[in-house]
Amino acid sequence: MRQSQPKNLTKRKRSGFLKNYFIRHIQAAFNSIGQLSRTPINTLLTSAIIGIALALPTALFILLKNVEVLSHNFQQTTQLTLYLKPDITENQARELSQALQKNPNIREVRLISPAEGLNELQQQAGVKNVLEDLQNNPLPWAITILPTSNNHAPEGLSQLQQELRDLPETDTVQFDTDWVQRLFALMTLAHRAIYALSLFLGLGVLLIVNNCIRAATEHNQNEINVIKLIGGTYAFIRRPFLYTGATYGLLGGILAWQLVDLLLLWIKNPTHHVATLYHSQFHLLGISFFDTFVLLISSIMLGLVGAWFAVGRHLRATKTA
Amino acid sequence: MIELQQVSKRYANGFLALDNVNFHLEAGEFAFLTGHSGAGKSTLLNLIAAIETFTQGQIIVGKQHLKNISPRQIPYLRRQIGIILQTPNLLRDRTVFDNVALPLVIAGYSYKEITSRVRAVLTKVSLINKENFFPLELSGGEQQRVAIARAVVNKPSILLADEPTGNLDPDLAGEILCLFEQFNRLGMTILIASHDLGLINSVKHRRITLAEGKLIDAPVTA
Numbered sequence: 123m124r125q126s127q128p129k130n131l132t133k134r135k136r137s138g139f140l141k142n143y144f145i146r147h148i149q150a151a152f153n154s155i156g157q158l159s160r161t162p163i164n165t166l167l168t169s170a171i172i173g174i175a176l177a178l179p180t181a182l183f184i185l186l187k188n189v190e191v192l193s194h195n196f197q198q199t200t201q202l203t204l205y206l207k208p209d210i211t212e213n214q215a216r217e218l219s220q221a222l223q224k225n226p227n228i229r230e231v232r233l234i235s236p237a238e239g240l241n242e243l244q245q246q247a248g249v250k251n252v253l254e255d256l257q258n259n260p261l262p263w264a265i266t267i268l269p270t271s272n273n274h275a276p277e278g279l280s281q282l283q284q285e286l287r288d289l290p291e292t293d294t295v296q297f298d299t300d301w302v303q304r305l306f307a308l309m310t311l312a313h314r315a316i317y318a319l320s321l322f323l324g325l326g327v328l329l330i331v332n333n334c335i336r337a338a339t340e341h342n343q344n345e346i347n348v349i350k351l352i353g354g355t356y357a358f359i360r361r362p363f364l365y366t367g368a369t370y371g372l373l374g375g376i377l378a379w380q381l382v383d384l385l386l387l388w389i390k391n392p393t394h395h396v397a398t399l400y401h402s403q404f405h406l407l408g409i410s411f412f413d414t415f416v417l418l419i420s421s422i423m424l425g426l427v428g429a430w431f432a433v434g435r436h437l438r439a440t441k442t443a
Numbered sequence: 444m445i446e447l448q449q450v451s452k453r454y455a456n457g458f459l460a461l462d463n464v465n466f467h468l469e470a471g472e473f474a475f476l477t478g479h480s481g482a483g484k485s486t487l488l489n490l491i492a493a494i495e496t497f498t499q500g501q502i503i504v505g506k507q508h509l510k511n512i513s514p515r516q517i518p519y520l521r522r523q524i525g526i527i528l529q530t531p532n533l534l535r536d537r538t539v540f541d542n543v544a545l546p547l548v549i550a551g552y553s554y555k556e557i558t559s560r561v562r563a564v565l566t567k568v569s570l571i572n573k574e575n576f577f578p579l580e581l582s583g584g585e586q587q588r589v590a591i592a593r594a595v596v597n598k599p600s601i602l603l604a605d606e607p608t609g610n611l612d613p614d615l616a617g618e619i620l621c622l623f624e625q626f627n628r629l630g631m632t633i634l635i636a637s638h639d640l641g642l643i644n645s646v647k648h649r650r651i652t653l654a655e656g657k658l659i660d661a662p663v664t665a
Contacts, residue, residue: 142551149548345534351494352546352593353522356514 172374331428371425525594
């Protein structure tokens with residue numbers, strides 16, 4: 123018996139190492155799923171806590187993504203209006219508008235004559251009566267300018283605005299960059315806040331899983347001791363707990379995903395209604411395949427890491443047993 | 444197979460459990476470790492299985508030196524050693540079959556191999572008709588036999604038993620001893636810690652006696 127054993131061992135190691143490895147993992151996975159399904163309420167409650175903790179930052183991320191799209195839409199329609207000095211003639215105005223057309227930072231240029239300007243003004247209610255009293259047209263030549271889309275960041279817009287203001291023909295440049303700058307500042311702030319929130323809640327999830335696995339290791343103390351006594355490696359002991367942690371993470375992640383989906387479904391129609399009222403083509407962005415993937419991977423990783431620390435600490439604490 | 448060279452064990456509280464112990468157990472030997480309670484029998488077995496560490500000397504099990512053994516090597520050492528304690532230490536939520544199969548699962552055997560080996564060993568300990576029972580449905584003697592089956596299923600070269608018959612009546616103790624002798628005949632090195640002199644005297648095997656942490660005599664009786 124003694125003589126034959128080492129031979130068998132090496133033979134087995136060579137032929138079926140990978141197969142054994144998978145068998146052990148499958149055994150551990152079934153073991154942990156079995157344990158979880160034996161305490162369904164506990165499992166569901168833990169997963170629910172994780173799910174809610176993850177749903178909050180996920181929902182905020184999706185919301186922010188929508189705001190970004192919306193702000194991009196706003197900026198698509200951003201235009202600067204250049205009012206030329208009153209003594210600028212039609213020819214000078216046309217030359218200028220042709221020159222501006224060649225500026226790489228400008229996408230579109232439209233020249234507006236004083237007559238057209240007056241016409242446009244008259245379209246607007248309330249002003250009509252006032253304008254009718256005027257003897258001659260007081261409006262100067264004007265040029266509306268749409269910046270190229272890569273010039274939508276506040277810095278680019280300010281620079282363009284400055285360039286236009288410095289032109290000798292310019293009287294005033296009308297464009298309020300303040301709100302764009304404010305929006306960008308707010309979005310940067312929101313980004314940071316959501317990252318911080320995700321960090322805290324992720325840490326919370328880590329602690330929840332850690333606590334659950336710690337309780338499980340204590341509950342299974344006898345089993346762990348027996349396994350140690352009959353030659354189970356730390357990896358063997360750790361494996362089912364890692365699967366348990368990962369399963370908590372996965373269930374929590376799926377729940378978070380479904381919660382966010384539900385939330386988006388709930389606000390979809392009202393959002394569309396609001397968009398229609400503003401004549402906007404805006405459609406609410408859902409949680410994409412990539413977002414879901416990232417969410418599930420992070421939740422599984424949080425579960426794994428939480429479990430790893432819990433079992434590691436337990437094994438260190440009971441080293442001599 | 445098991446060699447102790449000037450081994451001493453002092454606990455953190457200063458108590459000297461083993462004092463300069465020397466002995467050598469050849470492969471295939473059968474020996475009793477006797478002495479009063481507190482003489483250091485359990486400590487000695489724990490040192491051989493690397494459950495506890497010793498403070499001086501060297502222990503060699505097979506080819507493995509246990510001084511400064513790394514934690515990574517301990518599981519592989521224990522797979523060569525079957526360990527039986529006074530309490531069977533079975534997992535209550537698993538059947539007899541699953542309890543006995545555990546060392547094979549740990550060692551990564553295939554399901555087919557596990558089944559045939561577990562059945563074989565359960566037949567040997569006369570529990571083949573109870574493989575689907577749970578430990579609490581068995582008597583004390585049966586539980587101890589399950590523990591023995593679990594200890595030998597992986598065909599270890601060494602079997603260590605710490606008062607394996609301590610909770611059993613003399614008839615059952617005799618049966619268990621019989622089992623150990625069968626394993627010994629197959630080549631297993633066996634070391635049994637016991638203070639049951641009636642049992643020890645019923646068979647002729649080497650006897651190692653400990654008193655207050657010292658080895659008094661190790662006569663080899665054939």
